[in-house]
Every structure is written in structure tokens, then in C-alpha cells.
Amino acid sequence: MPSTTSRKVEQSRRLQERAASLIPGGVNSPVRGFASVGGDPPFIVRGKGSHIFDADENEYIDYVGSWGPLILGHAAPDVLDAIVSAACNGTSFGASTPAEADLAELVISAFPHVQKIRFVSSGTEATMSAIRLARAYTKRKYIVKFEGCYHGHSDALLVKAGSGVATLGIPGSAGVPEEFTQFTLALPFNNVKAVEYAFQKFKHQIACVIVEPVVGNMGCVPAADDYLVALRLITEREKSVLIFDEVMTGFRVAFGGAQELYNIRPDITTMGKIIGGGLPVGAYGGPSEIMNLVAPLGPMYQAGTLSGNPLAMAAGCATLRHLRDHKQEIYSRIDKLSGELVEGVASAAKEAGVALCYNRVGSMFTWFFTPGPVTDWDSASKSNTEAFGKFFRAMLDSGIYLPPSQYEAAFLGTTHTAEDIRQTIAAAKQAFAAMRR
Ligand SMILES: *Cc1c(COP(=O)(O)O)cnc(C)c1O
Numbered sequence: 001m002p003s004t005t006s007r008k009v010e011q012s013r014r015l016q017e018r019a020a021s022l023i024p025g026g027v028n029s030p031v032r033g034f035a036s037v038g039g040d041p042p043f044i045v046r047g048k049g050s051h052i053f054d055a056d057e058n059e060y061i062d063y064v065g066s067w068g069p070l071i072l073g074h075a076a077p078d079v080l081d082a083i084v085s086a087a088c089n090g091t092s093f094g095a096s097t098p099a100e101a102d103l104a105e106l107v108i109s110a111f112p113h114v115q116k117i118r119f120v121s122s123g124t125e126a127t128m129s130a131i132r133l134a135r136a137y138t139k140r141k142y143i144v145k146f147e148g149c150y151h152g153h154s155d156a157l158l159v160k161a162g163s164g165v166a167t168l169g170i171p172g173s174a175g176v177p178e179e180f181t182q183f184t185l186a187l188p189f190n191n192v193k194a195v196e197y198a199f200q201k202f203k204h205q206i207a208c209v210i211v212e213p214v215v216g217n218m219g220c221v222p223a224a225d226d227y228l229v230a231l232r233l234i235t236e237r238e239k240s241v242l243i244f245d246e247v248m249t250g251f252r253v254a255f256g257g258a259q260e261l262y263n264i265r266p267d268i269t270t271m272g273k274i275i276g277g278g279l280p281v282g283a284y285g286g287p288s289e290i291m292n293l294v295a296p297l298g299p300m301y302q303a304g305t306l307s308g309n310p311l312a313m314a315a316g317c318a319t320l321r322h323l324r325d326h327k328q329e330i331y332s333r334i335d336k337l338s339g340e341l342v343e344g345v346a347s348a349a350k351e352a353g354v355a356l357c358y359n360r361v362g363s364m365f366t367w368f369f370t371p372g373p374v375t376d377w378d379s380a381s382k383s384n385t386e387a388f389g390k391f392f393r394a395m396l397d398s399g400i401y402l403p404p405s406q407y408e409a410a411f412l413g414t415t416h417t418a419e420d421i422r423q424t425i426a427a428a429k430q431a432f433a434a435m436r437r
Helices: 010-022 077-088 098-110 123-138 163-167 192-201 227-237 257-261 310-325 327-352 385-397 418-436
Strands: 044-048 051-054 059-062 116-120 142-146 184-187 206-211 241-245 268-271 282-286 357-361 364-368
Touching (some): 059 418, 077 310, 098 116, 098 282, 116 123, 123 142, 123 206, 123 268, 184 192, 192 206, 192 227, 227 241, 241 257, 257 268, 327 364, 385 418
Parallel strands (some): 142 184, 142 206, 206 241, 241 268
Antiparallel strands (some): 051 059, 116 282, 357 364
16 A cells, blocks of 8 residues: 655665565565555665664664564674674584573573573474473373464464454464364463363363463553462462463563563473574573473474574574673663653653553553553454554654554664654654644
């Protein structure tokens, strides 16, 4: 849908046409498309710190951060150095390298409930493998997930899976036989009774409960007080495995993820995004008792040609070392700046009479175009996505790059400045004024 815009878009339009003739929708992941918001997707050619630049030389303040990984901003010097020096020694061996244990040690030191960890190449692989492991450990078939939570695109998890599928208005995915999801129970988020009921109905049959401890994939939706505690108590009582999918929240909402922030011990943790520092990495880990079931030690098979890739390990190590060495300043600063940004935009909406509410945990947040509150998928889906689309396009034209969907979290990182925040709030004021016209 070409629309009027004040940006230069000629080059991006040309690149989109070319890409669309070669790649479905012109994108290699559906959320990158602008189907739900309209307008021309900018083709990015360069990034530095909190800013990105497109093929028409437009500059944007970036609140996507590659969908979470880039907490240190684009082209962070220490991460770049680490990648370059690793690359000079060869890019992949399919044999063990020292950096794999380096990254394992860094993650484990931040996540005390993880004793052993296995690296894979994406969050999808991490959660898919964690589910297989939970089934191997419990010898049970059923899994519980929550509506609006996204755990990657493996068949069994692609049920009521939040942002990507919801943005396109489809309930699940074609090509997934119902037999493949017959053991997946999708329950409403933030509803303890639904979990109790499932465990009653499927007594001794539920292998695991998998949850985003702060949901990012229906927009940012935190767990209600004591909800995660309840999940822990129930799974413990029922001898079921609790999986925290911290692919987004790990090293984001706190150095030790949501499990540190809320002080809750999951059995298995899945990670991705930040631990790869912008390169493809995922991981799953937990107590040795469970992890020792993984091949070659145990009977649960899982493998990957490029798993533990030296460049990815180097980028991950550099990112986690930087976060560890500046932990105190970083997490309090990005929390404070995010608060100023999120509340600044929300009060601009209020002044303009635009119905909007927000959720924020540290540096992950969403402005929902609904009076709210947004606590689960039902309340999130009441958002006015047309209003969001208008806001999104106006912001883009003012040089603010937000996730192109109402149902995605935005992120702030260490390279965002007070000036970035000021400009973003000013752009939002203009956008809200234009929306009323
Ligand atoms: C991004 C994400 C995934 C999937 O990770 P990919 O690397 O895109 O496969 C899984 N779970 C959560 C919570 C995520 O945010």
C-alpha cells in the first residue's frame, strides 16, 4: 500500500520491489513487512549506536534494536573488535572451540539456576529443544503455553502465538497438522485458574509449562503479582517442568533476566537475542540432572552444524562482558531513560486526547492504542491497530523507527541519549496532533 510520506523513499521502494520478486513478501521474517501498518519499509544500510540509516539516507532513532539483541547499540566497538578478531582465525570448524565454554560461563554466572547450557543458533531451536527435553525428562506428552506468547515457529508451539501471526490476523499456521498440536494446551495468560484446571484435567500428563516471564510478543505485558509464583508452585506440586522463555528478557529486564528480577527459579531457561550480541545464537539450560539427558550424554537428541559458531560466541562474550562490567550503571540508566520516554509519550497522548495505555518493564515497553489496562491477549487485541498504524507512519516520517506492529515490544539500549528521548517525545506530540485532524 504506497502512501504519502515526507521521507525520501525512492531507493527503498526500488529495493522492496526487487526483494519482493525474489523473497516472499520481500522479507526473511514476516514482522519486518509493513502489512499491518502500511507505507514503505526502509531498507537499512548502516547503523551506529542508537541510530540507523536507510538507502535513501534517512536517519532514524532505532527502538527495534534488531528485535532485542542490540542492547549495546549498533556497531558497538568492543563487539565489532571481538567479531573481527574471531573471523581472522576462521569462521567455523564444526569442532569445539574455547569460546563456547567462555560464553557458557558468562551466562551461567548470571543465571544461577542454570548449571549446564547447550548453544543453538536461534530462539526457535532453543524452545523447541527445551520442550523435547522436558518431555524426555518427565516422560509426559502435553505442554502448556499461553495465548499471545511466542516461542519461535516450531510446529507444536505455533498455537495462539502472539505478535507475528496475530499481526497478520491468522490464528496459527497453515501446514501444521492438528495432530502435531494436539498435545499443546494454549491457556489465557495471567489466569491461574486456567492452569489449575488444565492440570486437573490432564493429571500426570503435562510435561511442562512454557512462559515468557515478561511477555514481549503481544506487546509488552508483565505477569500479574504472584502469577509466576503460582506457576512455580503448581508445576512443582505436579512434578511438571517450568520453562522460562527468556529469549527476549534474558540480560534485558535485568542482567540475570526475569528470574533475577522476580526471584523465581524455573527448571529450564531458554535464551537468545542478547546472548548472541547481534549474531545468531540461542541456548537452553538448567540443572545438570535435566541437562545430562541431552546427547551425547543422554538419550535426548539435538544437534546443529553451526551451533556454538566462533563469531557468534565472540559477539556474545563481548556483549555479556560489557553488560557485566557496567551492570549497575547500565540497567539503572536504561530503566530511567525508558521511563522518561514512555511516560513522556503517554502524557503527550493524554494531552491530545488519544486513548493510549502503556506497559513497561525496564527497557522493554509498548504503547497500546486502547484505554487498557492490557494484561493478556484479549485486552491487547482491543487495541486500535488503525490508530497505531497512523502513529507508526508519522513517527517514521519524523525519523523514529518503532516496531511495525502494535503487538511487539520496543527496546531502548545503552547508546540512546536524553536528546534521542527529547526528539522522540517531540515527534510523538506532532504525530498525535496529526492523528486528530
Ligand atoms: C524472539 C523470540 C523467540 C524466537 O527466537 P528466534 O531467534 O527468532 O527464533 C522465542 N521466544 C521469545 C520469547 C522470543 O522473543
